[in-house]
Amino acid sequence: MCFGVVFVLVYYFLYFVVEFAAIGLAAILIGVVLMLMPSEVMPSEPIKALLEGAVANIECILEEIAPQGKAVYCFIKDKVYAFVPVTINPVSADIIEAIKMPLRLIMNVEGSDLLAIIPPAPFREFPAEGDAESLLDSIIVNLMELADAVYLKKEGDYFVVRAIKPRFIGDYPRFTYSFGSLISCIAGTILAWCYKTVVQFEHETRLEKELVAVYRVIEHE
């Protein structure tokens, strides 16, 4: 940018050479954009590697406990937790009761066992407030490069997340059954975070160049 400013000042006002001044203008604009782009963007590969490690750990826990249900993402005191029903799918009231209890790995609520997991997601990149679709795009597309585009649609009590050209990491069948793919897991976490609510992962459909994940809202705060 400084180079551009000097070029413009010298060649336009001193030597009257418009061509070099134009090059200086281009340098100014490129310099401004470079200056305003954040320099501490983490490359996506290390983040994916770290989260895959977390997924692998969760897969081991799920293999041990063998839960039958789908993950329920709950926003509790500035964090998002995922409760995975061990036996049958609990009723909404059980999940809401579980939120009020001290957190343990396996929580027993009204006879239902719930496995409490912190879902693998880059929480440090979540802003305090924000639009859910922008955050989905920012995390899944820009930060982690797990898809080319992500869209969010609300249909009544359901959220539908569509990821275009998704990329999948590893083969973790238990994790995929309870949480869906890593994209679905992060999307569920983001939905609970942004709407400060409880959302249950319903199912995920993998099409040719698209992933569709459906979540049900259990509670609004």
Added chain:
Amino acid sequence: MNRRYLFLALYSLAAFIIASSLIFLGERRLDVYLSLYILNYFIMVSIFDPKIKYRSFLNVVLFIIFILIVVFRVAEILGWKI
């Protein structure tokens, strides 16, 4: 290639192509260069959607500059003196 670097590379390449083309055509009006650079910025940003701090403020400033260039050119064509 990382999207961020792709944006920077293509943005710079497009600016270089714009500058060289206009220099080759013998264009001597600096506002023509500036307006095309601004258009290039908006096109690249809309394609790649990069993370830029104060992006809205930058967009508004560049848009105002672009509009002023257009207004002055139109006024010149219409024979108005500003």
